[in-house]
Amino acid sequence: MMLNNTFLLPVRVYYQDTDAGGVVYHSTHLNFMERARYEWLREMGFDVNSLIKIHKTLFMVRSLEIEYFKPAVLDDLLHISVHVTELGRSRITLTQEILCSHIRLVCAKIHVVCVGTDTLKPMSIPVPLREKIGKPA
Amino acid sequence: MMLNNTFLLPVRVYYQDTDAGGVVYHSTHLNFMERARYEWLREMGFDVNSLIKIHKTLFMVRSLEIEYFKPAVLDDLLHISVHVTELGRSRITLTQEILCSHIRLVCAKIHVVCVGTDTLKPMSIPVPLREKIGKPA
């Protein structure tokens, strides 16, 4: 779902996502964010298989910053956002948030790099994908 | 560590292994069991890389039965056992238990199959590994 140029994926919290502190385990939020990035790519027509088989590329996380404001808990219906803030030759910078009932629980800035499937070296983002992403805000 | 023909791997329980019920999440016990199987193989001289690169084989879980008697909790020091009960041409049947202070928390019977890395089809267990495993009880 796109909202003001931001993609949103709903994700339900199950026992598998939580820890004995009663909250979503901190690294699990990064798993939720990966799901949202791939659904965002799919919505633009670039599912992971076409990226690998047709374009011979995949995206790797190069670095990220993440801040936890409030915990998410069992059975929460979260919304995971994807918003592109910078688009380089081979690098995309995204802001991703985790929301629950419009409250921001987590915020991350994530740098992913497009690499060749054989070499794992950086290569240009495929042109049709670049055009779809367009000029980010 | 081998004890009466049974290999034992110590594993500590961290937050990442638990869920909001305050106990180790049920599928996580299978992760602990995988760790023990690979350390048992390593102790016999068959680390996963030599299996893949020299013997062109890997092991896949074909089926398993698991029973949960008592929960494991945060900070428990568990011991995961590996005991071979049947040794076929390409199949190994193992009994694995999860113990805490000599109390049995979980018990599983696991069937793994030796497959070729290229074909993923069953192939004979490499002879030197078969000889190491020897005649199970």
Place this chain on the structure above:
Amino acid sequence: MMLNNTFLLPVRVYYQDTDAGGVVYHSTHLNFMERARYEWLREMGFDVNSLIKIHKTLFMVRSLEIEYFKPAVLDDLLHISVHVTELGRSRITLTQEILCSHIRLVCAKIHVVCVGTDTLKPMSIPVPLREKIGKPA
């Protein structure tokens, strides 16, 4: 979604679900099955929070058998089924399958037990839930 008395949950396979063998990691299928069980309970009006807060109960996996027929791979759209086969006083036996394009990849028989949130001892399945589940095939 209910189909012939069987609940089906669609689940997409992401990198986080796979392993270096290129397939969905064996214990991850149990995570998919947990998601389907909780969505099935929710569809009957028994989300996990109402079970805990109103009925003071939760479900724990007591034992299971699982068989892996074919691997699931990155980007597969799986369907996870839930089908009740036995309904005891405190125990439910379910058959769960993982399907991809109508092909059965994984099949499991799972025993869950209704326990009190305070005691973790078995207690009767709440009557309104029992009536919803009804007489299984």
Place this chain on the structure above:
Amino acid sequence: MMLNNTFLLPVRVYYQDTDAGGVVYHSTHLNFMERARYEWLREMGFDVNSLIKIHKTLFMVRSLEIEYFKPAVLDDLLHISVHVTELGRSRITLTQEILCSHIRLVCAKIHVVCVGTDTLKPMSIPVPLREKIGKPA
């Protein structure tokens, strides 16, 4: 193990830690880092149970930055470091690295906060732990 005021935990990479890209999944490195932090606390005499039961505190990750330089792969023997860089009233800033054969694969700066187990509000780090951590570099 302490080395030049830095704690190091060895961690082996299993299938469960990898993804279909053949490398350790990016969020799994944070799981490795959690294990190292808790073993570091244990080495100082503050296992998680004594923190919870005696000191009524637990540590939550408040924010972090992580950079991935090189991938870790199946069967790698990693060393996860813990090094305190700042010690506040309720906050600890740590640098953690993931090394393989002395090569740095991953580096993170992690802020954890000491909170009360009941309130989840920030509270002072227990004095005996603070004294053990001492004056960081």
